[in-house]
Amino acid sequence: MNAVVLIDTLLLLLVTVTAVAIIEVRSLYASAILTGIYSLLMALVWVNMHSMDVSFTEAAVGGGISTILLIGTLVHVGRDEKPIKKRLHVPALVFTALTGAALIYGTLDMPRFGDPAAPIHHYRVPEMMAQTVGFVNGTPGKQKPPEGFDVERYRRFDGRITGPIPDDPKDTAWRENSALRLEGLMVPQVHAAHEPHAEPGHHLHPPDDFNGHVPNSVTSLLAAYRGYDTMFETTVIFTAGVSLILLLRRPRREGYLQSGAVMSDQVILRVVSKLSIPFILIFGFYVITHGELGPGGGFQGGVVLATAFILYALIFGRAALYRVVPPPVSDILTGVGVLIYSGTGAVCMLLGGKFLDYSMLNRELPGDGESLGMTLVEYGVGITVSMVMLTIFNQLAEERST
Amino acid sequence: MLEAFEIIPNLPVLVVTVPLIGGVLTIAMGRGKGPWAWATLITGLVFYFTVLLMQQVLAAKTGYISYELGNWPRQWGIEYRVDALNAFILLTVAGVSFVTTLYAQKSVEKEIPQDRHNFFYAVWVLAVCGLLGITVTGDAFNVYVLLEISSLTVYALIAMGKDLNRQALTASLRYLILGSVGASFILLGIGYLLMVTGTLNMEDMHDRLAALPDAVHNRTVLVAFALLLVGLGMKMALFPLHMWLPKAYTYAPSAVSALLSATATKVGIYMAFRFLFTIFGVGFSFVAMPAHVVLSVAACAGILVTGVTAVRQTNLKRMLAYSSVGQLGYIVAGFALANVHGVAGSVIHIFNHAVMKGGLFMAAGAIMYRLGRCDLRSIRGLGKRMPLTMAAFVAGGLGLVGFPLTAGFISKWYLVQGALEAPHMWPVAAVVLVGSLLAVAYTWRVVEAAYFQEPEGESALVTEAPLSMVAPMWILIGASVYFGVSATFTGEISMRAAKSLLGGAP
Numbered sequence: 046m047n048a049v050v051l052i053d054t055l056l057l058l059l060v061t062v063t064a065v066a067i068i069e070v071r072s073l074y075a076s077a078i079l080t081g082i083y084s085l086l087m088a089l090v091w092v093n094m095h096s097m098d099v100s101f102t103e104a105a106v107g108g109g110i111s112t113i114l115l116i117g118t119l120v121h122v123g124r125d126e127k128p129i130k131k132r133l134h135v136p137a138l139v140f141t142a143l144t145g146a147a148l149i150y151g152t153l154d155m156p157r158f159g160d161p162a163a164p165i166h167h168y169r170v171p172e173m174m175a176q177t178v179g180f181v182n183g184t185p186g187k188q189k190p191p192e193g194f195d196v197e198r199y200r201r202f203d204g205r206i207t208g209p210i211p212d213d214p215k216d217t218a219w220r221e222n223s224a225l226r227l228e229g230l231m232v233p234q235v236h237a238a239h240e241p242h243a244e245p246g247h248h249l250h251p252p253d254d255f256n257g258h259v260p261n262s263v264t265s266l267l268a269a270y271r272g273y274d275t276m277f278e279t280t281v282i283f284t285a286g287v288s289l290i291l292l293l294r295r296p297r298r299e300g301y302l303q304s305g306a307v308m309s310d311q312v313i314l315r316v317v318s319k320l321s322i323p324f325i326l327i328f329g330f331y332v333i334t335h336g337e338l339g340p341g342g343g344f345q346g347g348v349v350l351a352t353a354f355i356l357y358a359l360i361f362g363r364a365a366l367y368r369v370v371p372p373p374v375s376d377i378l379t380g381v382g383v384l385i386y387s388g389t390g391a392v393c394m395l396l397g398g399k400f401l402d403y404s405m406l407n408r409e410l411p412g413d414g415e416s417l418g419m420t421l422v423e424y425g426v427g428i429t430v431s432m433v434m435l436t437i438f439n440q441l442a443e444e445r446s447t
Numbered sequence: 448m449l450e451a452f453e454i455i456p457n458l459p460v461l462v463v464t465v466p467l468i469g470g471v472l473t474i475a476m477g478r479g480k481g482p483w484a485w486a487t488l489i490t491g492l493v494f495y496f497t498v499l500l501m502q503q504v505l506a507a508k509t510g511y512i513s514y515e516l517g518n519w520p521r522q523w524g525i526e527y528r529v530d531a532l533n534a535f536i537l538l539t540v541a542g543v544s545f546v547t548t549l550y551a552q553k554s555v556e557k558e559i560p561q562d563r564h565n566f567f568y569a570v571w572v573l574a575v576c577g578l579l580g581i582t583v584t585g586d587a588f589n590v591y592v593l594l595e596i597s598s599l600t601v602y603a604l605i606a607m608g609k610d611l612n613r614q615a616l617t618a619s620l621r622y623l624i625l626g627s628v629g630a631s632f633i634l635l636g637i638g639y640l641l642m643v644t645g646t647l648n649m650e651d652m653h654d655r656l657a658a659l660p661d662a663v664h665n666r667t668v669l670v671a672f673a674l675l676l677v678g679l680g681m682k683m684a685l686f687p688l689h690m691w692l693p694k695a696y697t698y699a700p701s702a703v704s705a706l707l708s709a710t711a712t713k714v715g716i717y718m719a720f721r722f723l724f725t726i727f728g729v730g731f732s733f734v735a736m737p738a739h740v741v742l743s744v745a746a747c748a749g750i751l752v753t754g755v756t757a758v759r760q761t762n763l764k765r766m767l768a769y770s771s772v773g774q775l776g777y778i779v780a781g782f783a784l785a786n787v788h789g790v791a792g793s794v795i796h797i798f799n800h801a802v803m804k805g806g807l808f809m810a811a812g813a814i815m816y817r818l819g820r821c822d823l824r825s826i827r828g829l830g831k832r833m834p835l836t837m838a839a840f841v842a843g844g845l846g847l848v849g850f851p852l853t854a855g856f857i858s859k860w861y862l863v864q865g866a867l868e869a870p871h872m873w874p875v876a877a878v879v880l881v882g883s884l885l886a887v888a889y890t891w892r893v894v895e896a897a898y899f900q901e902p903e904g905e906s907a908l909v910t911e912a913p914l915s916m917v918a919p920m921w922i923l924i925g926a927s928v929y930f931g932v933s934a935t936f937t938g939e940i941s942m943r944a945a946k947s948l949l950g951g952a953p
Contacts, residue, residue: 292609
């Protein structure tokens, strides 16, 4: 038995135990903490699967901020579940068991975990990956590499392409000889990304789309290929924040804040939090900016930023937080993030491209345009996520003082 | 900068991004009438875009328009694909949303606290954005993302009825729980399909499923199909998964009830069209799998049971809500026939029911506006006091019955024709007729109370609802009569949509 399977089995066992404990335990406080533990365990499972971005998100959102928000909710509803007579609801149990059985039954014909021949690995992804990481995969002659860019070295690094690449973009025969193809991982049918479109004036993506700016393929998938989905995921977060304000915020005339516990008389807490907040903020910005290079991005970075503010509010009180970020400012910023994202897309469209075609942002070096676009939208995501998290926290805390 | 920009090629994306950006900006429109005026402007603009889009689709040689977002090849990125079916649904959703927004002003002024109109209309416009986004896309996962937006906004909008009746909160919570279960099923279904096909593009997915050696016995595909059927059933309030709907429509603010009844469940049905016909294909869904049996039994049971329940209601909004579940049953029964007339009847009834039920909920909302409630007791003698509103209610009710010269008649004509053409499906035709009789019963109760009973108490003093409510109400009711008399446009579009869904020429 290899180590990965062993660790996975152990982790999933713990996950199951935690899940049962969440249901069984009567103290809501304990179950809130247990959900945090559940998420941390899941984060480890993702690490074991080598999906660092998912793991990071799970740790930051599941293990971090949602636990805080759950505990915040407890302030309203009390620490303990109301004692109810436990009885077995047989139909519910039957339906749940059936659903669970169906889900497992459905896995029987799934490709095996990590199977390189699975459709998800060989159908579209190889072409996408080849484009994401490859300058060399494009068609030379159409675009100059940036100065100091060592194409040969990059080509060796890539290791997937053998032989010269033809000048004619329609000639895709070279792909037949690529390492991926030889290993049987790439389907012969290749959709040519760069073939001229039927419509006149249709803008083409440059042969080298990201100029090597985005080695993290998760980011290129989320911010470029499926950037449109990510825009709406950001909008989901925004909608959650606005809905919460709509439903929970008290009328403005009553003011934002009356009371709230302050822990600033605790010297250790005060000093430690003051020391750590700048680092949390820097780390948050780092995660947003460097999402394209490594794990992370707008969602994770935004959550990290929010925790800095929430920590500040916990220690110094919400009055102090409102001096830093008054609610009208956070309200505006939640929208600004979405507007940055959708605005970037709209600018690409107004420049004559398709919506969210970042290469329009830099005609000289389209790859740099792509990189710029992705960084912009990551910041859009980060701003909205952090401000919505802050808003949720504020609304929960505000209700407490009524 | 703008010289390279053209509206026409970008129409599919403008239909969704204009309400997205517009919805976010609504928050900045201050107090007073600003947010409402802005929301009207945005929904009006979107309606105009959908009209243009419809023209483009009708003129397109291929029968559809494709838009690759971010200019990525459609199998890598996300594709918007508009054919006759979704152009028609887009037109319906955008049109009704625009008219409902016009209507909303007075009603919202009365029912929602003044200081949060900007947030309310922001969520309102985003709900429209989500519904349009589901309808325009050709990507299975993009459907789910937009479904999240439309669901989340709708939960919030329903809960805003809390200032009139606290029950709105439990209604919204119930919908939130059931809706989330449904959405999770849909997500799992999409995930299972992704595992098998390696793609999220709907057309690509269909081709890959068709190329699968033995899709009918692939356990992953089967479970995906089951998950999607249940999840979509929840979203389109298919009997017996409709339990969230009556309370939600009853306690939501009046304008929200009108918007939702006309658009939200219709988009659920559109999703079913896409998953059952476009992704799985008729051969899989209706020949290899018994989807037609499951769906038509559920739909027919729904028509009968909710019809009887509607007759027993005293609250007008609740009566209309139960009637909605029944009317959705007609739509489902239609496409479950899987023949041209059945599917066309289903498509045309999406439009017809949207305008009729939108108008009816507006009438109920107008009564709420004047009386603060809308039960059978309080509307006694209202035929004289609020003649326009009650006349609209009667005209809409006749549409639900399927009276000749109303839009409902056209739908039922197609449905019955489809049912008689399909082998062994004549009971569906019988159920359609019985359902119409039940609609006569519940509409008659309103007519009787409004026209044949004497007003009592404050009902005797009320006057007609303001013009800004009556006019939009009559736009929809007028449309339902107009398209009942002249059904050439809706009929042709529906037939075309049905043929392309069933795999014929677009």
